[in-house]
Amino acid sequence: MAELEAQAPTPERGLAVRGLRLAFGDTVVQHDVSFYVAPASIFVIMGVSGCGKSTLLRHIIDLQRSAVGDISFDGQRLVNAEPARRAALQRRIGVLFQSTALWSSMTVGENVALPMQLHTHMRAGEIRDQVAFKLALVGLAGQEQRMPSELSGGMAKRAGLARAIALDPDYLFLDEPSAGLDPITSQRLDALIMRMRDALGLSVIAVSHELPSIFTIADDSIYLDNQSKTAIAHGNPRHLVEHAEDARVRAFLKREPIDEPARATTNEY
DSSP states (O other), X not given: OHHHHHXXXXXXXXXXXXXXXXXXXXXXXXXXXXXXXXXXXXXXEEOSTTSSHXXXXXXXTTSXXXXXXXXEETTEEOTTOOHHHHHHHHTTEEEEOTTOOOOTTSOHHHHHHHHHXXXXXXXXXXXXXXXXXXXXXXXXXXXXXXXXXXXXXXHHHHHHHHHHTTTOOSEEEEXXXXXXXXXXXXXHHHHHHHHHHHHHOOEEEEEOOOHHHHHHHOSEEEEEOTTTSSEEEXXXXXXXXXXXXXXXXXXXXXTOOOOOOOOSOOOOO
16 A cells, blocks of 8 residues: 555645554554645644644654655655755745744744754845844734743744744644634734735645634645544535535534544543
């Protein structure tokens, strides 16, 4: 199966995931996960807590690796790529982690500058200009000298976004971007994500279980099921909410209860 997946043709543009298996030792989180993210679109990975959404994201951005399945960016395979090519692909990826992961001892400007200092040959003046530009893009113009502890939750998310796009990535990954935000701030962040997609031509892959955000930003989506441990729905959530074949998907999108078999333990992934 793995050999067949590795031999399958890959699209020239976009992100393609084929037959991916997510596991911790003998514990399978998800299996046979396949989907495609079109260029300049917003793709949402959704499902109930503990189904493996963040684990899937970590596999795609190469923080974890699977022995089964294939991942390619614009036709370039990430799995088993030589180190130089793997590093080049990783520089085309920006990530906003759920906690923002800003360095608390650095100013906002220093946080955004760090990727440019580590991965480019830009001069100090050029980096300062790019930091100012990226902060302006996310609505934080002039905030270079503030410390992360001085930021509100929404401002911290925006600062994290500015750092995520510091290297002008083609792919932007967001892990629960609306987590911990009030509804108004969450709406503003959703609008910013869509503006960035349009202005920068980004392919955005977001992990989320926040229904208002899912319905607002998603062009396409995949639903990871925690019972069958595979994806059971794929499509625009505004269509799936009424037309998904599996009742669990419709119940999730309508925020309705659904009977699940009792489990002795609950594992969060």
